[in-house]
Amino acid sequence: MKAVKFTTGKLITYILCLICAIDLAFPIESHGIQHFVIQVAASKTPIDIQQFSKRYKITDSIIELKTADRYRYVIGNFETLRAADQFARQFAIRTGISGIFPRKLDENLEIAVSEQKKYPDKQSQKPLVIARTIDSIPLKIENTKINNQNINNGKKELKNQRNKNTNFIFRFLGTNNVYEFKNDLIVYGNKHFSLYFRKFYIRIIEKTYSYPIIALFILLIFFFIFNVILILLILYFTNYYKNKRDRYIRIYRNLYEEVLRSYLFDEIDWKKTTLKLKKIRKPLNRKILISVLFNFQDNLRGEMDNRIPEIFVKLELNKDARNKAKSSFYYNQIEGMRELTNLYPQGAFAVVKHFINAPNDLVRADAQTSYIRLHPDKPFDFFKTLTSPFTRWTQITAFYLFRLHELQVPSFVDYLHSEQTNVRNFCLRMIIYFQQLENATEIFKLLKSPVETTRFLCIKAINELWLFDGKELIKNIYPEETEKNKLEIIKALKNIGNADDFDFLESIIFSGFVTLKIEACRSLYFMNDESRERLIQLRQNAELEIDKYIDHITDSRN
């Protein structure tokens, strides 16, 4: 069963849905609202807000309020008179507009600040449990609602006050801190956000402060519990479907094994077999069938070698495998190729050949190993057409397959002209491993290769296969060689060297690096008796410290 992925996108969507759900479930209550704005202009006739903003370089959004006698233009959204007043002063200095002042707005009515002056400071500093957004301010205000609204406001104020006193969180955090933080958030929003986003932002803040904080905590707890339940449900259903699927697979595997075994032992004919093989058109059942056939193929040989491919073809599973191999997904290509190689080799040749130079490393590696299995007589003939790298991992797999199936060893010299460096290197390693002495001249040619590893393997081959003809060649390239290859050349002389090489090795002892000197001493010491004599003679030269080198190379630990 596929695992359920929980991406960041889903998380954001989920949170947004939750906010919307809260919005729907708890619409803003209309009681107990106190709201301050700054009146920047008023007129009996409407004015062009855009022009006005442009003229005084006002970046804040201006809202038009239509009252009984005139149009009033206000900005901002403040919870306290102090904050509104402070902003109004700054605004007047910034824009140069005179006569601006803060106003207080109630739900359906605007009341001039001057009317509220009876209890100015205390009232303004009281925490607002419930607030409103600018966009919800009614445009048309009727004076008839004044008295009722004032009474309602008084009641709600008392209720809010009671709520405040009973809410231990407020007492714990300090009401001033909580509301100062809220004001800071609103001021920040007014300054930094566009009108469109500001509406949403302020709405969220106001909504948050509209409910007792304890309600938010409860909501959070419910949200957490809901998530835990959701995860448990997901786990339960995932497990349930997995078990169900496993049970299904087990049942059908047993059924298919039994039926196919009966067929393989000639207890039932093919007609009866097809009747007993239930639901074989379903993709999952076909997968089960293939795995059963794989199991037979992996464990049984002899008479079963032909019977299993026969069943594979009769059930038209080869078509499925071909379709998989045609898929654009690399894992399907590999799966299809493996099925064909193991269960229907006749149908696999073309597919495998097609993927020999596949750009995907995994597909190519699988195609190459499949080729080796399908062509036991010439397992490495694909080297001739190989234009893509023959990776180290494939080399190891190929070698393992080669040994496991005891395939006929080809002459690797034939592939030394491959375009691919890694093919040439692999062939050189195989030549060394299988001690293939024929066509040594082809190996010598590779001493001119620009690739250091190839030259190294050539020198190694000359050394390990005792190719005396190559001695002069490696001595000639010695001055231009890298440290690693120089070391290998000196090592080679231990096996293929003679009296002619004494001077060459001596020159290294006199002028080479320490590692090269040690190796040259070793070659002279172990080449033959004559060379050992020569080395011992060099002991007379105290500067060379030959004794130390001899001690080192004759120490069994080195």
Added chain:
Amino acid sequence: MKRILVAEDNKLILETIALSLKREGYEIIKALDGKECLKILENTEVDLLITDLYMPCVNGHEVISILRDERKKNTPILVLSAAGAEANVLKAFELGADDFMVKPFSLVELNVRVRKLLALRIIN
């Protein structure tokens, strides 16, 4: 009727071997792991044991060694395993196995080897 105990954790192979040997006229007892195999061997007399090397609970090497340490020293043991490396084969023979077959194997060959092991037991 000769009684053969087959211990193999791959059910498909276990059933296939059992069916193949049944057709040859043997009585087959099946065990899906080493523990079950030892339990059967404690209570039942068998003429031949065919065992895998890698099984759950108790592996094939342990089964062979326990069987050889106990009184049933003459019961022939045929090891059937995919682990055909030289070390595994030698270890199995050292512990007392009589024959070794590497998977994938031929059922015909298995039947011949079983017949031969049972015949040798009679001679011994």
